Amino acid sequence: MVRRDHLERAVLESLWDHPKGLTAQEVVDLLADRQLALTTVHTVLDRLRAKDMVLRERDGRVYRHRAVQSREELTAQAMLSVLQDSADHRLALSMFVRSVSAADADALRQALDEPQAGSKTSRLGRRRRP
Amino acid sequence: MSAELAGRTLMPLVVVALLWPVPVLLSRARWTSRAPKAAAITWVVYALVTAYTLLLTLAFSADSWAIAGLLLLWMLGRLLQTVYTLRGSQRRHQDALAMVAIYDPELRVHVVDDDRALAYCLPNGAQPMVVVTRGCLELADDAELRAILAHERSHAQNRHDLLVTGFLAWQRIFPFLPTSRVAADAVCAVTEAWADDAAAAHVSHDVTLRAIMRLGSGVPGGLDGVGWQPDPATMARVRRLLDQMPERRRYAAGL
Structure with a gap:
């Protein structure tokens, strides 16, 4: 069982490593060793957005997520x-x-x-x- | 009849005494620095008695249940508001720590990668968190760090956050009363004295003093000629620890 904070931190860290932004699918691929479901990553990204740590921008048909602060x-x-x-x-x-x-x-x-x-x-x- | 008269004249006097001279005298009392736990209990009793007497006096002597009821609502509202707003900002701080701090299982503290030397205890429900910065770990030597951590753990284990929060609320219940601030500051000082005693018992008085000077001045190595101007509250802690030191060890520490 992975703790919630740890997952949020892992996702935020991958966003820190990619300042240009990532789609949810790209986050899933980056954290492949954790075998996350796409919906899980969406939930984590939503939680990080609720904490004002992540913002998202529409890029064509997908959302790209960026860390608000380094x-x-x-x-x-x-x-x-x-x-x-x-x-x-x-x-x-x-x-x-x-x-x-x-x-x-x-x-x-x-x-x-x-x-x-x-x-x-x-x-x-x-x-x-x- | 005479009891009623006495009640009408005496009760307001008691309330005035509780709101003005009593907290001033209590904050200046010498014994509080020798017995911080007893002092903490006294302050809590003081606040409860004052609130109770004030409400009763309004209700009976002034014959106004409405005003007493409104005051009670105001008190409870301010208390809840204080708890709620503090909890909100503490959560936000915790959210940030959850992303950047690293837990050190050996020291049992959360370490933040920052140059400034800081050590603090963050209220967190039933389990307050002890946090130190990398700057603090680099600045303090092993003995000083033990004193710092013993001090912060005492805050966490004895739930000093409840005392501090309660008296912050007290200050906000009576914002125009200077003695409410006196009480809040005195309670802060009491919790610091309590935690300093824990650090001194865990390590020693001189190491605890050195740790305070170290983090206050931010100067590593020897403390000769450290240009440091502590605020009055910190100065009081330094004096208190010096007073408690046996003479011989005071000279040995070179303080």
């Missing part, structure tokens, strides 16, 4: 929400040390000033999605 962007955004939590308590985390070092605070301030999520990570010296 792995680096998703990581950076998650960590920014952790750093930001000392200010707004939206996650109610228990952080080991809440005081943020000067460099982190700088990166945070710049990132939070930015209106677009896309430019957030480039300011942090991270790679942009091609």
